[in-house]
Amino acid sequence: MINRRSLLLASLATPALATRGFAADPIKIGMTQPLTGAVAASGNYVANGAKIATEVLNRAGGVLGRPLELILEDNKSNPREAVASVEKLVLRDRVPVLIGAWSSTFTLAIMPKLIEYKVPMVVETSSASRITTAGNPWVFRIAPTSEMEAIAFSALLSKFTPAMKKVDFLSVNNDFGRGAAEKFSAALAARGIAIGKTETMTPEATDLAAQLTALKQSDGDTVFVTTGVEQMTLALRQAVEQRLGKRIVTTGGSFPDQLLANPLPPGNDSFHILFYAPWFPERAPHPAIARTYTQEWNKKGWEFAGLTEGFRGYDAMLTVVEAIKLAGKPEAEAIRAALWNVKIPGVNGDIAFTKEGPAGQESGQNRPNVSILKLSEGKTSLL
């Protein structure tokens, strides 16, 4: 009995020891993304972005004269697995820096572990404001908060005709959806727009008829939809079916790409807040970088619309590698300190961190750009 057990333990312990043994050549960067489960579509796009950034950077000679190795772990769209994936990356693979974890819920689940293991993480997608205000000095976010997105959006209000007078919200029932409804309400109310009702849906809901019928009763002219890309597609399609008859604006930077091949009938235009519009790389803040990213992606034959989210992984990788370069060594504390000095151009614009949260334990927050894409019968145009 004892013999068998110690064998089992030995087989468990060996990989960990072995990895520690040859931590010689490549510099490891850990990434946790939802590769399976409810939000797998977006997670895979972001992971792909990081993969091509790794290739591009390695072709340019890596960093500190060493190649880069991206170690990707699946958090299975689940906070418990998010924690497990980080324990594996930090304790077994000994990565000095992390990128993750798509959803705010997963990122929040991981955050205590960052303090415990003293490893910095670049947050590429999560939008909940409490991620950077919780006083976690290991968190550096390149994604915009819902509040930043809302304020940036409200500066573009004049582009809509007829003008918005009253708005309603259809939000997925989590940090992302509820946060967006709250922050957009505040930002739009400040511009004198009336706020109607907020309907919520569970992330796995497919039939949204009840919510849409309820929203139809409102006298608002615009509905803001905040959810993952699959449910966004369902909401847009079912809005036609229920004759919602209102302008739809989606938030969060996802784009319902399947509506390009299967367009909605005429007269059902929708608007999408994006952080990168791959149809127009020349309009990006740094066209050369955007073009490289877009070309590399297309070379792989990946879905074109995935570019709208893949840039997050690409920019996160650029940020992390720049920090390693500035730190001069692949060590967690040095990378954390160096992240504050990062100042590089990315696909979405300039990346640099400003301090947020309680004094003494601030998190880093980047100020990103937004653009509004109009989708009309399967055709896209920038507003």
Place this chain on the structure above:
Amino acid sequence: MNTRLRNAAPWLFPLALALVPLVFPDPYLLAVLTSAGIFIIGAISLNLLLGYTGQLSLGHVAFFGLGAYTSALASLGFDIGIGFGLRITLQPQPVWLGFIAAIIVAGGFGWLLGRLAFRVRGAYFVIITICFAQVLRMVALNWIELTQGPMALISIPPFSLWLPGQGVVPLYSKAQNYWLVLGVAVLAFIVVRQLVESRIGRALVALRANESLARSVGIRVTHYLIIAAVVSAGIAGAAGSLFAHYVRIVDPDVFLFIYTVTMVIMVITGGKGTLWGPVVGGLIFGLIPDLLRGRAAPEAQWVLYGVAMILFVMFLPRGIVPALASLKSRA
């Protein structure tokens, strides 16, 4: 082997496990063993219903989740409206109090579900227990004021314990958490052993074998089933509490059916209705995911689980432990 050694043998195993952090101080190994341990406690509690009463309870994760939420909420505190302008407020409590509350609340719901579900048998019982866990998940998702819904309860304090010479301290280190889980697992094991070796246990086994016969000789079937359900739920609640303070985040997905399935697989593989079955099954299925991580796609791993479950039920229905025991006695 002399008798004294044989009596001591069951204690050698936990003792050897207790030495693991000293012999292999690898934090990853301890992290994996600790989370496996928490599910083993869940499997031990499920075994009481599944193995000893023969009731296929497929909503077991409900008690695990209730324990996790109760303990987390007790240690975080809450302030909720209950209608009519009334509010219930709880200041943050010490973690050990949350642990006890988790056992009591989970046990209470075990009683409730027992009263409701033991009126029916077979497929009806199974479906009622599944629905019970689903309803709790919906409540956890939507009672935002209390549970934070899908935003999850975060910043849950780690378990704190009185240690000699140090007073009450939070357990941050991997080894401390490992020993805590091991300790609770041993306690759960002893509780279940005492119960099944008591008069209650004999009554349960009698009714598993032949319920109408047991009823006819005057065994109060429902009464005993409910006792088993309460104890089982209470232990699952304790496991949930450990989970909450170890992972330090609780979200409505703790109520997912797949976690019940994981516990069921552990019990079935190890051997239902045996004391060591859930421990053996739990070690196997608690460690496999991390051994396979990075080597096989996660889907492949679940396909493997499914296949294992089918093969065990079809070809080794009594599980590994009884099979090994019969091999040994034949030799």
Place this chain on the structure above:
Amino acid sequence: MDQALQHLVNGTVLGGTYALLGIGLTLIFGVMRVVNFTHGELYAFGAYMTYAFVSLLGVNFFAALALATLCGVALGALIELVLLRSMRKADIDSVMLVMIGASLVLQNGEMWAWGGVAKLVPNPFNGSPLVFGPVSVLPLRLFVLVVSAALLLGFWLMLDRTRAGVAMRATFQDPETAALMGVRIGWVNTATFAIGSGLAAAAGALLGPVFMVSPTMGDLVGLKAFAIVILGGLGSLPGATLGGFALGFVEEYAGGYLSTEYRDAFGFLLIILVLALKPQGLVPAKERIG
């Protein structure tokens, strides 16, 4: 009022497919005493097959629906022959465990094969809704309702008029006597499981294009199928039809007027209530076969 009418239409459309799901599940339980945990996965399988035929092989949409249903029938027959045939004498709990194992294999196999990203199935129907006064409905949904009704009707006729149907009904009522009368129980079981699976796959094939196709689409649907069947009384065919429409209406109205958040919870609460008050379901078992 307008809203109430729209909810009525939505609930009917939803209820039709729920009934289809419930009938398959209750038929399998009634004849074989098997609680089919793979039902939701067969639903997802039907949807994926439709996607595969339409989008990858370029098959005509209507032909793809039929082919996907046939694939479901074949998969059902396979499951019965490989797993259930040897377990005919096993207790109901062991069979349930095997079926849970099978559902894990099917679901994760689907995820492995297709990836986690949801798919949209193109369909030939016009995307604009038909409008009748205050009520609107997509032509595709109407088509789904009509086909569901036709399948239900066809299924009843099959039970009532064909030899296979008679053998099924006989087994349903009393397997021992049926065996003595010369019914080959083994083949009745295979046929039953195949047909039940085919109905689930048909529901998936029909609803896949309405919503989206994803590997986890069977999860909630599988649980709802249980709700439907329990509502109607396990093993009762009229009960399953009734239960399907009841759940469709409850979800739609409760979702529209009470709370959209708890929409999916109403079904499960309803089951617990029904089981607590009337454990045999709405339609008692005696009248369980047509």
